Amino acid sequence: MEQFKVFTGGLAPFNRVNVDTDQIIPKQFLKRVERTGFGEFLFYDWRYNEDGSDNKDFILNKDIYKNASILVSGRNFGSGSSREHAPWALQDFGFKCIIAPSFADIFYSNCFQNGILPIVLPEKIVAEIMVRSEGNPNYQMTIDLEDQKVWDLEEDIVTNFDIEPFRKYCMLNGLDDIGLTLEFENNISEFESRRSKHGGVI
Numbered sequence: 001m002e003q004f005k006v007f008t009g010g011l012a013p014f015n016r017v018n019v020d021t022d023q024i025i026p027k028q029f030l031k032r033v034e035r036t037g038f039g040e041f042l043f044y045d046w047r048y049n050e051d052g053s054d055n056k057d058f059i060l061n062k063d064i065y066k067n068a069s070i071l072v073s074g075r076n077f078g079s080g081s082s083r084e085h086a087p088w089a090l091q092d093f094g095f096k097c098i099i100a101p102s103f104a105d106i107f108y109s110n111c112f113q114n115g116i117l118p119i120v121l122p123e124k125i126v127a128e129i130m131v132r133s134e135g136n137p138n139y140q141m142t143i144d145l146e147d148q149k150v151w152d153l154e155e156d157i158v159t160n161f162d163i164e165p166f167r168k169y170c171m172l173n174g175l176d177d178i179g180l181t182l183e184f185e186n187n188i189s190e191f192e193s194r195r196s197k198h199g200g201v202i
Contacts, residue, residue, distance in 0.1 A: 001175065002115055003172060004172065006146070007117075008142040008153075009096060010067055011065075013133045014072060016074050017073075017075050018075070018076045018079055019076075019078065020081075021078060021079070021081050021085075021107060023080075024078070024090065025083065025086050025088075026044050026045060038093075039091075039092030039093035042060075064136075067094075069094055069097070071095045072130055076100075076103070077098060078107025079104040080104070084110050084114070086107060086110065087113075087116050091116055097117045097119060100119075100126060115174070119143070119150065119161045129141070129157065132156075139153075146172065148162070148163060148168075
């Protein structure tokens with residue numbers, strides 16, 4: 001995974017609550033085995049009309065949000081089934097961070113495993129961010145993971161967020177489960193060497 005330290009990006013206001021993983025990435029697109037290529041299917045049933053054309057009314061199809069890298073949404077984002085394809089699709093589309101008043105637990109954990117930073121902020125602040133970013137292609141926010149702080153470029157909104165120390169460490173250093181294991185590569189190699197010398201028994 002890429003390291004996440006300080007990031008500034010444009011916002012897409014996604015003013016919906018209880019957005020579930022079936023809506024984020026519908027089940028018919030789960031047959032792929034790669035982690036890439038899911039972005040084109042993100043929010044498929046909302047982004048496209050029945051004839052396959054773009055739904056011009058859908059927020060992510062609007063030109064002013066085409067380069068957004070931060071998604072701001074309502075409470076209980078990522079509910080439903082535990083499919084890891086949901087953060088894959090969001091990341092492949094270009095989102096590096098999701099801000100919401102609350103997340104479904106499994107989706108929240110899956111985000112960290114895939115390099116997306118989910119940030120929980122009070123509902124009142126999330127609502128204000130949505131208002132400021134609505135129709136504003138120049139609205140940006142900066143996220144400082146080390147200091148656990150979020151602010152907009154006007155600095156009218158400055159707030160802290162909570163994150164578990166272990167998850168923070170992994171994001172700052174770009175470590176998923178494999179990366180964490182490889183941090184102990186020397187210890188593992190030493191153990192395997194000793195094990196071989198003793199016929200597989202230590």
